[in-house]
Amino acid sequence: MKRTTRPRITLLSCLLCLLLSSNSFAKELYISSKGNDKNPGSKEKPFATFKRAQMALRSIKGATTVYVRGGTYYLTAPVIFTNLDSRNSGEGVTYKSYPGEQVKVSGAxxxxxxxxxxxxxxxxxxxxxxxxxxxxxxxxxxxxxxxxxxxxxxxxxxxxxxxxxxxxxxxxxxxxxxxxxxxxxxxxxxxxxxxxxxxxxxxxxxxxxxxxxxxxxxxxxxxxxxxxxxxxxxxxxxxxxxxxxxxxxxxxxxxxxxxxxxxxxxxQLKSLFEFRGTEQQPVKNIQIEGMELSHTLRTFMETKEPLLRSDWTIYRGGAVVMEGAENCVVKSCFFNTVGGNGVFMSNYNRNNLVSGCHIAFAGASGVCFVGDPKAVRSPSFEYGQFVPLNEIDRVPGPKTNNYPANCTVENTLMYGLGSVEKQVAGVEISMAMDIKVSHNTIYDVPRAGINVSEGTWGGHLIAYNDVYNTVLESGDHGAFNSWGRDRYWHPDYAVMAGIAKDNPALITADVIKPIVIHDNRFRCDHGWDIDLDDGSSNYHIYNNVCLNGGLKLREGFFRTVENNVILNNSFHPHVWFNNSGDVFRHNIVTRNYFPIRVNDWGKEVDANLFPDQPALAAAQQAGTDAHSAFGDPGFVKATIGDYQVKPGSPALKLGFKNFPMNQFGVTSPSLKALVVPVKLPVLISEMKAGGQESYEFLGAKVKNLNTLGERSATGMATETGVLVLDVSKKSVLYGKLQPNDVILKFNDGAVKNMKDLMTIQMGLQLSQKATVEVFRNQASKKIEIALK
Known part of the structure; x- marks a missing residue:
């Protein structure tokens, strides 16, 4: 009799079949650096690789968690999610580190x-x-x-x-x-x-x-x-x-x-995780959580693609890349010294989230949202380029859906970015819509903390961020920076003014939704705290604290700036259009305005609080602030950063409303514990002629010369001027001023004390050079310095 041969069915294969086919049985998979891809992926017998878990998940329905056990995982290729890995709503997959264990995913x-x-x-x-x-x-x-x-x-x-x-x-x-x-x-x-x-x-x-x-x-x-x-x-x-x-x-x-x-x-790798889908076949409902991501290649020699007429070129890559993704999440991950960008959302993306992450010492930017230039109507790609007016597409908004929208970066700590590239930001937004940037702490960056490259297509919400120590290795920029070189914008101001006057609908044809900036704290010591440059339009800016650099509006239309606190600085309106529709009201400024080429002051500039009568008088002489006032705002406690005003403050009578001062930056206790706090300014109004306080001035440590010993040591005839104590190598004064110098004049303005020095310096925000007269070696000496 002939024996019938039956296939051997092992216990292992039975378990695997059950694991892959059940809707209810398999809700957890496991990966371990000590595992084996022939295992069933259970806690007792885990897989060894992300790739194996990914393949298994394609046959598993229902919400599933892939626990990654502690250890280092050296990838030989990035993990690439495609439409085949997409999950239905409510059936998402989360790759996360096992509780209490540290997981490092390395591209090395x-x-x-x-x-x-x-x-x-x-x-x-x-x-x-x-x-x-x-x-x-x-x-x-x-x-x-x-x-x-x-x-x-x-x-x-x-x-x-x-x-x-x-x-x-x-x-x-x-x-x-x-x-x-x-x-x-x-x-x-x-x-x-x-x-x-x-x-x-x-x-x-x-x-x-x-x-x-x-x-x-x-x-x-x-x-x-x-x-x-x-x-x-x-x-x-x-x-x-x-x-x-x-x-x-x-x-x-x-x-x-x-x-x-x-x-x-x-x-060896440029990226670790990639989400690669399209609008028609997106990657959906996948989450990466709780891992350290490290060891990606630097990509500065691939940063080539121009981002319309902004100053940027870009490389569409990062440690995590999303293109064609929906409802995907990167949560509580540590991007440790990655070579290029941290997270890059390129072209079509919807409802993706970066939350609770820590991005330190990236070679380029932290989180980028960048759409497709082909989605832009009548795009131009260099500062001097312009599509002829009779050829401009006049339809508002984007041509396609191939751009990021309704995506968020929140509660994320970023610092030390741009360790290689310098045209970078903590958060970069270009050719995108409705991007939310909230409760992030961003500092120690070479250029902007948050950058919006152009108006396309607005709707962004920038709220509750703490952004400082910015523009550290560049100039003419801001802690928050934007450009508005949209369809109507022309590099020749006179031509642009004519276009805007005769074609007002073009002004908001790209920035179709207002961009809102509220309840943030900004500090820039080499530029502006908030810098809306080159035609930035359709902004609502309120409830922000500007710690040092002031607020600038250049060209542009339809900006409402209200209820902000601007410390040791003021409002910088530059090159305004007639009938701009701009509004500046209910703000506290602590210096006089610094206008440049402003003949028409927009819709409303009024009801602001100035520090003194001369500053208010200068504004009123220019035709603004008929109902403004001057006086001490009466901050609750400026020394700890509480710039709410006390009852009876003249600011309240002008319509200023207090807003919380303790909600800036990251919210997670674990991230808060890592933050190096912002350095709060000493207010010019509170600087004392006497006493022994030392102050920071352009990176140097200085104090009022006010003791007999200091007078003797410097050879001064009287106790006056500002004594230089130390000059940091990072200071623009390094190599120019020396310890024991006494500053007597700044740009021909007499300096009797620190208050005089800071008051003069704040009025020279745009100057590339200045002249400092110091007393050194028993003689006066004039020195040229660069302020940026």
Missing amino acids: KPLQLKWEAYKGLVKQAKVSGDLSFDQLFLNGKQQRMARYPNFNPDIRFFGGAAADAISPERVKGWSHPDGGFVHALHKHEWGGYQYLISGKDGEGKLTLEGGFQNNRQMGMHDKYRYVENIFEELDTAGEWYFNNREKILYFYPQQKTDLTKAIIEVP
Whole structure:
């Protein structure tokens, strides 16, 4: 008799079939670095990879959690979610770290190296395989490519820059500079440039490729530049160089570093998680939660795409990329020193959320929302470009739906961003609609904390954010910055004024919904706290605290600014149109206005509180503020940042209304514990002629000269002026002023005390240069300084 052969059905395969087919049985899957992809994905027998869990989930219905057990997961390719991974509403999937365990998702490859002595303290190791050497981490800490000048965190630009960084004299000492990089600021400090060195000629001049990272092409700064990845510049601890020709890694370790036990990791991936769908077939209802995301490649040589007529170019990538996603979430993740952007939402995205995250020391921006230029009607792509008026599409709004809308970034801490690129922001918005940015804390950034590149298409809500220590490595910008170079905008003001007058519907054809900025706290020490530049229109700005840089409105229409507190500064209206429809009312300003080319003051500028009678009189002489007043606003407690006003304040009589001062920034206790708080200003009105208080002035530590000992030490004849105590390397005064200098005049204004100095300086917000007269070595000396 012939035996019938039956297929073997193992217990394992039965379990897996049950797991994949049941609607109710499988609500949890597990991944472990010690797991196996042949396992069923249970807690006892977890999978080993995200990819395996992803494949299993495609056959599982119902809401499911994928618990990722503690450990480091080195990806060899990004995890890419497509429409095949989409979930129905109420049946979403969450990939999250197992409670109480730390999960690190890395785009790096750990190296096993045999170190040998090279020269001095420099070590070398042979590397096998074809690997990218863009960054190197030792025991989790980023090390620096060999560079000139060496990195110094106390120096403002790049942590060290030099005019001779690419001089022929220096280049002649480099045997193989190809593969190195040049990093430089924009000539006007509007962001930066990067170049790949492809070689050098016989005269020692480098051949460069790049310089496309800025949309306002003017060339690199002649002073603020540095080079990296040059072997001959390997001369200080913490630097490394990889010889790609010979596959040898050279490293100059810090003292007491045991390289035999060190974990060396080199990033290989540009992204870790990608959501790749379309409007027609979106990726839906997937959440990434509670993981550390690290070790992605720097992408500065791919930052090429211009964002319409803003100053930006962009690379559409990041550690997490969303394109064609709906209702997807990145929650409570730590973006640790990623090489480019943190999260990038590109083109079609709806109702996505970034919440409770921590983004530190990213090479580029924190969170970007950027749509498709093809969705824009009559787009222009460079500052000087303009579509002829008779060719402009006059239909309001977008042409397609291929842009982010109704997406949110909230309760997220961001700092140290732009460690490589300088035209960056904590939050970048371009060609998007109805983006919500709320309760974020953003600081220590080279340019804006929050940037809106153009008016397309408005509806954004910017609320309850705390944004400070901004514009640290650039100039002419703000803690919040926007441009409004929309369809009606023209680089020639006279032409633009005519277009706006004759075609008023074009003004809001792109910014079809108001952009609202309320209940934020901003501080910028190298520009404006709120900077609405180049035609920014259709804004409602209220209940904000501006700690230092004031508020600027340039060109544009239909801006209502009310109920804001502007400390140690004021209102900066620049180059206004006739009949702008602008409103500035019920605000507290602590300096006189600083108008530039304003002949028509809009719809209403009135009912504001000024610090003194001369400031009010100047405004009324210009034709504004007929019903405004002056006086002490009576802040509840300015020393702790409570700028609500007391009962009886003259501001209340003008219509000012108190708003909460304790709701700025992140809300999570765990994130609050990490925040380095904003430095609150000492109000000019409260600066004292006497006493021993020290103050900050343009990055220098100063005080009133008011003791006999200080008079004797400086050689002054009287106890007057402002004494310089210390000058930080990050200060614009570094190399200009010295400790024990006494400031006597600032731009020909007499300086008897700190109040005089700050009052004069605040009136020179736009100046690129100023003259300081100091008393040094028993004589007066005039010194030119750059204020930015």
